[in-house]
Amino acid sequence: PNPTRHPPFGQRPLPQEKIDYAVVAMDYVATVFAGAAAIRAIYSVVRSQNKSTEVEIRITPTKGRVLSISSSVVYGYVGNKASTFPMQVMGFDVDPINSVQLSNHTGYKNFKGEKLEGKKLEELYIGLEQLNLDSTYTHIMTGYLGKESFGDEVASLLLKIKKKNPSVTFICDPVLGDDGKLYVPECFVSLYRDKLIPHAALVTPNQSEAEWLSDIK
Template identity: 35%
Template sequence: MKGILSIQSHVVYGHAGNSSAVFPLQRMGYEVWPIHTVQFSNHTQYQQGWTGRAFEAKDITDLVAGMAAIGQLENCEAILSGYQGSAEQCLAIKDTVEKVKAANPAALYVCDPVMGAPDKGCIVAPGIAEHLINTLMPMADIIVPNQFELSQFAQMEINSLEDAVTACKAALEKGPKIVLVKHLHSISSEKFSMMLATQEGCWLAQRPHLEFDKQPVGVGDLISALFTGQLLTTNQPEQAFEHCNDACYAVLRTTSSLGEWELQTIAAQDEIVAPATNFSITAL
């Protein structure tokens, strides 16, 4: 059977990393093969803290070797990578992508280059950002950075829509075929903004901001999964982009309506496949 290899963090309670990405992809009809880079009791924004640990890079390579031994790497349609717990894990991702593409040259590599956020700066362990910028993002078919991560890759500040377009074009010149900016915080204070860039052009997607007492975690992981699944289904980047914006809004709207801050992906599962609200994307 064909599947998607998802190499990300995992939380036991709630939805972040693989806990945010796996079920939506399954609900969209895909087999998902998760490998966890870390396993925590809950995401790290709880004041009470969390328990758990990061896994060694060798754990990733061992598991991938096991998949290769049973002849399944050739059935991998996409590799989706997210949060990495060490620089060595980044190198294990590189090795994994090379092995999968050797077995199946048509497989896509989708890199969600988790480095940080605009209000926190770079929040990952030493060496990770450098490996993402210099190794994983250039070899990816698709990158899904936020504004901060795009600015690091494109090596420029982003303060306007025009800056974002320029940065996306610079990113495309470095190797990726598709850039999906999962959050452009400088574009609008009234709407949540995302951007898609391919060699054919750039598109802007926006949706209403929703009010939360505490901001949900794992939204970027959800966006990456939704786009990956819909792109594999349609092979139409713009259609996949619009769908992922609509479906992500549906999950967040359900989360808000239930008074939660953990993403309510189970409660919103039907709209992961068929969102009730559509926000048309705009060609730039």
């Protein structure tokens, strides 16, 4: 970071002798710090200058609300497990729905877990709808979708949300495979190409996925 624009946090005097709350702007955190170490560093500085005061750090998202539909693992960082915290650090409120819940990435020899059926996604959406949350999303992001029924329900959910909020931004990672090998059912190619990508503001395929979706090599 530019030291002129962002002087080291610990070297700047705090604006008042005693602080009850340290409200940290998300833009500042995202620019100067990274990850959980940022929160610990800020807490340490504030606490050291206010030894008699309990300090609470509140992070207030201001940039929008993301519905993130992707995979998740217990061990490791892929899908929602990898993307949720960075988006929160950037100032977004994130509501993750896990298409699969696995013990670890499938690149390992062994893994356990389950894939969510489309019916379960429908139930989750109904719950959000009953709280009027479905109309609050500024962004929808999809990654690995797992089962065919789940993918079909994602397409249905997307249309419902866009009907309520036409300005919602849809970001689609068409997770199909890599190195010329599919690791989802072949029907997902047409699902992405015909039902999801036409509504996307941003699509992020790798080379193999771009070839399958465009039918151009």
